[in-house]
Amino acid sequence: MVDxxxxxxxxxxxxxxxxxxxxxxxxxxxxxxxAGPNKLTFKLTASSGLFKGTLTQTGTTERVNFAxxxxxxxxxxxxxxxxxxxxxxxxxxxx
Numbered sequence: 001m002v003d004x005x006x007x008x009x010x011x012x013x014x015x016x017x018x019x020x021x022x023x024x025x026x027x028x029x030x031x032x033x034x035a036g037p038n039k040l041t042f043k044l045t046a047s048s049g050l051f052k053g054t055l056t057q058t059g060t061t062e063r064v065n066f067a068x069x070x071x072x073x074x075x076x077x078x079x080x081x082x083x084x085x086x087x088x089x090x091x092x093x094x095x
Contacts, residue, residue, distance in 0.1 A: 006095040009034075009042060011055055011066065014081055014088020020057055044070065051077060051092065066090040 005026055012019040023035040024042055034040040042053040052067040068079015068090050077092035 008093045008095065009040060009053070009055075010091045010093070011064065011081060012089050012091075013086070014064070015084040015086045016057070016064075016088060020055060022055070049077070051079065055081075064088075068092065 007024050007026070009022045009024055010019060020038055022038050022040045024040070025033045025035065026044070027033060032042040032044065034042065036058075038058050039056040040053060042051060044051045049070040049072055050067070051070060052065070055064045055066065056062065057064075064081050064083055066079055066081035068077050070077035070092055075094035079090040079092075081088045081090055
């Protein structure tokens with residue numbers, strides 16, 4: 001099980017015009033709330049540490065799907081997204 005309260009979700013590469021960072025807050029039942037600035041959904045399965053979500057950067061309508069895993073002991077995670085025939089990196093860092 002992953003024990004988290006707050007964190008940052010960062011997406012970079014994959015043809016994005018610039019890296020994207022969002023603050024997130026974990027509530028009951030691992031419900032995640034994004035503090036922006038971009039529209040973000042983030043779902044974490046606590047029992048496995050796997051996460052997935054979507055990002056829509058401010059000023060665009062394009063939705064980017066991503067997935068990855070959080071390492072329990074380090075409380076950091078990494079994953080990927082595919083966009084425009086390129087791959088990009090998604091990182092999660094607990095605060």
